[in-house]
Amino acid sequence: MPTDPNLEHGRHPERGVADGAIIRAILESQLICHVAFTVDGWPYAVPTVHALDGDHLLIHGSTLSRMLGGLAEGVPACVTVTAVDGIVAARSAFNHSINYRSAMVFGTATPIRDHDHKVSALRAIVEHVLPGRWAEVRPPTVQELRATEIVSIPLGRATAKVRGGGPVDTPADGRRQVWSGVIPVQMLLGTPTHVPDDVAKLPLPDSVASVIESTGQ
């Protein structure tokens, strides 16, 4: 186990956020995370699905995944979830920016091996992606649970960074008649595709109808 990770923000410390509620909200706001870990001197950043489980973060994958294998053995990891909220168009090239919310969780993972805990962890993963979906579908078999690896990382060492608001121009640039502003970036869930013929006439289940509705389609 190395010494503690550096949770300080060297650049733009005013964007730093230590508030656990904000960190949790960022973690919940995005479908996927990126997991950083090191193997043989090379860092890897691998996307996967996560979920909150009380004061832990769950990371999901296959038992056959090398990443999950490494995480289950307790290699140090950094899990980052980033929401892109807007493109900040300033009056100078230099002051262009991105509005974002990013949370990083550092720790070593523990694999979940207890049957009931593993079922509830898989449930948290499915519900993170599509709230309400668990109750609509067939639950996992013992064999499927065996093929699933879910590891748990405590939220104890977490930090976040947030940039919001409008463009920041120099006073001299502020006198330029150049359009500036923020172009909001949102995640949109669209009309379902790839629906098998035999279920195409079924009504959309509540889980799907509500996420499509909540994003305004």
Added chain:
Amino acid sequence: MPTDPNLEHGRHPERGVADGAIIRAILESQLICHVAFTVDGWPYAVPTVHALDGDHLLIHGSTLSRMLGGLAEGVPACVTVTAVDGIVAARSAFNHSINYRSAMVFGTATPIRDHDHKVSALRAIVEHVLPGRWAEVRPPTVQELRATEIVSIPLGRATAKVRGGGPVDTPADGRRQVWSGVIPVQMLLGTPTHVPDDVAKLPLPDSVASVIESTGQ
């Protein structure tokens, strides 16, 4: 310099993509990347803005950023860009998935210090975020260029992984009358906000009008 990173896909090798054109398209499709690197035994995954520059990937940040400082010194890095394309809702909890395209570039970075190259690199970064914007705004001063660090990583060691298509259910689950399908996920650019009063009556510049149009608003 450690031995080569592992570019093989252990799990779901059928999703692996080595085609450079597909890798480039993934890198271009998203506003941000996550950069993984290791400091004092801890991996970090940090979001930032990137751009393509011929057969190199540019990573942008402040001269004061610790990450850029480390990258400029040549620490091994992995830059990952992930597009989330859909939520795959199967008839069983186990077979739920995400449609995604993810590209990873491994390498050590070289800082761009030549003035003209640095200007063109910053231009590539701005144009990646908002094509056409560079010509609309004030170009960088020498002082601003000095405060900007842009590093370049060759695309030589890159790989991608793609999951597309519909849900894959077991034959037994295929007889269940449970709705299944894919809920497409898209990035939507909305109506601008935070527009300063003095430029609120200017028409939207071409760069902004075209990205909003191209996402269908």
